[in-house]
Amino acid sequence: MAWTLIRIDFTETCECIFGEKKHYITCGKGYVVVNNEGIEAFCGPQCAKNSKYVTNPNEKVPDFTKGCLVIDVKEQTQSTFNPHSDDKSPSQINNQKSDYIKAISYLLLRVEKLKHYPQMRYKKLSDIYGKYLSGQLDNIDINFLLMLGESSIYPEFSYQNLQAIYACDFWINQFLKQNANKDTSFVKEIKSYLVANLALTPSQIKGLNRWFDNTEGKKIVNIKPNAFAIDPTTYWKNKFKK
Numbered sequence: 001m002a003w004t005l006i007r008i009d010f011t012e013t014c015e016c017i018f019g020e021k022k023h024y025i026t027c028g029k030g031y032v033v034v035n036n037e038g039i040e041a042f043c044g045p046q047c048a049k050n051s052k053y054v055t056n057p058n059e060k061v062p063d064f065t066k067g068c069l070v071i072d073v074k075e076q077t078q079s080t081f082n083p084h085s086d087d088k089s090p091s092q093i094n095n096q097k098s099d100y101i102k103a104i105s106y107l108l109l110r111v112e113k114l115k116h117y118p119q120m121r122y123k124k125l126s127d128i129y130g131k132y133l134s135g136q137l138d139n140i141d142i143n144f145l146l147m148l149g150e151s152s153i154y155p156e157f158s159y160q161n162l163q164a165i166y167a168c169d170f171w172i173n174q175f176l177k178q179n180a181n182k183d184t185s186f187v188k189e190i191k192s193y194l195v196a197n198l199a200l201t202p203s204q205i206k207g208l209n210r211w212f213d214n215t216e217g218k219k220i221v222n223i224k225p226n227a228f229a230i231d232p233t234t235y236w237k238n239k240f241k242k
């Protein structure tokens with residue numbers, strides 16, 4: 001069965017699908033692979049580099065986990081790409097490729113991963129998403145996506161901010177699932193705040209991290225205090241004043 005790397009995504013601790021010996025992904029993120037039947041599974045960073053297991057080892061794929069977690073140094077060395085893997089290609093091709101990956105990551109984050117956030121909806125993006133699914137994206141679309149991702153006029157919809165929303169959204173839901181029988185109203189409140197304001201305050205992130213840390217003595221993850229592109233306490237007030 002052939003497996004292909006398609007993205008890097010958050011995951012709770014799970015078994016790597018490859019390898020001779022059973023082993024686990026414990027750092028909160030893993031490589032998603034898909035087979036020809038469309039079935040998705042997780043593998044770890046080492047197996048993702050192994051051509052025995054995947055058809056495209058070391059290929060750059062969208063990374064939805066970038067930038068938002070404080071990761072132990074030990075885990076980090078296990079989970080980063082080999083930075084020298086594509087040194088041989090001309091740098092221009094690399095830039096084009098990384099622009100493309102960045103644009104697609106933005107599109108998928110906003111249209112798929114955060115589709116339950118009403119404010120994310122945007123007709124033009126749905127059209128571009130349709131083109132993406134049928135393999136018809138052109139350079140104008142890519143540039144448009146890159147522009148949205150870097151927008152300083154709407155930083156709430158910037159790539160950085162979407163990544164932070166996704167990270168918090170994923171781990172809040174994970175936490176709520178694991179603690180379904182406990183009083184989690186504080187975390188639920190933070191979740192509603194995030195949906196309404198598209199960001200959390202540093203003190204809310206601090207609170208979340210404390211909850212994540214105390215969950216049955218098992219740490220979930222640690223969100224960076226400055227993960228978001230906006231400070232929701234002042235941003236929305238100033239925005240509507242203008």
Ligand SMILES: [Zn+2]
Nearest residue numbers: 016019044047
């Ligand atoms: Zn593995």
